[in-house]
């Protein structure tokens with residue numbers, strides 16, 4: 299691991315690192331915020347998964363999360379949104395596929411299957427690296443925005459034993475049934491839609507092995523709400539499966555980090571409570 303930068307914030311430290319990842323077979327960058335409590339004790343970790351077009355810096359610079367994380371004694375780890383440095387066909391052509399659009403799944407279609415293993419990276423490799431190198435406990439929670447909200451939900455629903463809590467801002471809630479998800483899953487998983495189901499939160503809820511409560515904030519003025527995000531479909535699946543969910547509809551809020559910054563404290567408090 300190589301330290302790229304170290305910046306003090308609210309008594310803690312925001313550090314950026316790059317490292318060689320085995321799961322995505324390329325160099326990856328991530329950020330970690332260590333609250334002041336980490337100087338004397340191990341602290342729990344919230345993993346934050348960003349959305350399309352983002353990297354580790356969008357959350358650290360725009361969410362305004364560190365005052366509350368410092369107060370709560372919560373570390374926050376922000377991975378990148380895809381492998382970088384490969385040059386596959388179509389990888390850099392659009393904002394919703396390829397670079398910065400890894401969708402937190404394990405690709406099975408070549409050439410993406412060689413490196414686009416963001417699920418393994420986020421669920422296994424990164425926690426292992428973080429827990430071996432920083433003063434953190436093995437208690438984890440996970441959250442994210444949009445594509446990252448989808449990522450947080452599937453990681454938690456597939457591995458309830460690894461996470462104390464999960465939340466999402468405007469997640470892509472039913473990716474097998476929206477244009478962003480259909481495009482990504484076709485490119486990464488192929489045409490056989492049966493292979494897509496294990497990467498869709500709405501479909502995972504039906505067979506979830508534990509009833510991990512889902513906290514979701516969704517802006518009512520979000521331009522992507524109807525066509526891409528579909529929280530109501532997830533809500534219906536939860537009601538059918540008796541899976542606990544809190545879906546908060548936030549009047550007037552859009553898809554931006556202004557929305558995330560407005561409610562991030564609630565999410566941090568929710569996770570801190572579960573992690574304590």
Ligand SMILES: CC(=O)Oc1ccc2c(C)cc(=O)oc2c1
Pocket residue numbers: 348349350351352356443444445446522553554555
């Ligand atoms: C920094 C920022 O605004 O991030 C951002 C903007 C738009 C989107 C969209 C449209 C989808 C998504 O998954 O993430 C995302 C993130």
